[in-house]
Amino acid sequence: MHILLVDDHTLFREALLHVLHQIDPQTVVLEAANAEEAAQWIVRMRTLDLVLLDIDLPDVDGLTALPNLRELAPTVPIVVLSGSETSSHVKRALDSGAVGYVPKSCSSHEMLAALRLILQGDIYVPPRLLGKLEGARLSAPAAGGFEAPPVPLTSRQIEVLKLMARGLPNKSIANTLNLAEGTVKLHVSAIMRCLGARNRTGAVIEASRLGLVPGPVAVSEE
Structure with a gap:
């Protein structure tokens, strides 16, 4: 496994190395101190499995560099790794394509659990921050669709999408997949962004057109 760690604090990177090796002792951790170095590593390495991106970077901050x-x-x-727990930062990270937001205040156990979930295809935001996102809609896609998702859906998102196509609301999807309802909401928002849809019905219709799910049915707009 290859993980790119982007953080300008050497001490934090060194501390996190011990945590990351608990995921897999054979993990190779690449280090970058700024967004430019991170971009160079990504272009050079074609076998990356995960990128951990700090917000507070010199020159270009992590949220600006994320797209x-x-x-x-x-x-x-x-x-995204951050010392900030504000809803605006979490929302911006998810809107820009991050699949997880891990505060630096979390324990090593919580971080490991989060990263394992993410590597399985899930989206992770700490439960204490999910409440802050309630009522703060993630950005709707721009007008004018496109022929294919700009970011491939994860296997978990495909599972959620198939259940959406069956008309299941978030609570039923959460129960079926043994996920928190808040996590399902994050997946649904990510699916709509990827498919250029403004609502669940539009997402299912576009997914059907792309052959990702069978023909659309009555969809819960929960």
Whole structure:
């Protein structure tokens, strides 16, 4: 496994190395101190499994750099690390394509659990921050669709999408997949962004057109 760690604090990177090796002792951790170095690593490495991106970087902050890094590595999960727990930062990270938001205040156990979930295809935001996102809608896609998702859906998102196509609301999807309802909401928002849809019905229709799910049915707009 290859993980790119982007943080300008050497001490934090060194501390996190011990945590990351608990995921897999054979993990290779690449280090970058700024967004430019991160971009260089992504272009050079074609076998990245995960990118951990700090917000507070010199020159270009992590949230500003995220869309470009996302474009360079469309299939690699990017997780934002931050000392901030404000809803605006969490929302902006998810809107820009991050699949996880891990506060630096979390324990090593919580971080490991989050990263394992993300590597399985899930989206992670700490439960205490999910409440802050309630009522703060993630950005709707721009007008004018496109022929294919700009970021491939994860296997978990495909599972959620198929259940959406069956008309299941978030609570039923959560129960079926043994996920928290808040996590399902994050997946649904990510699916709509990827498919250029403004609502669940539009997402299912576009997914059907792309052959990702069978023909659309009555969809719950929960």
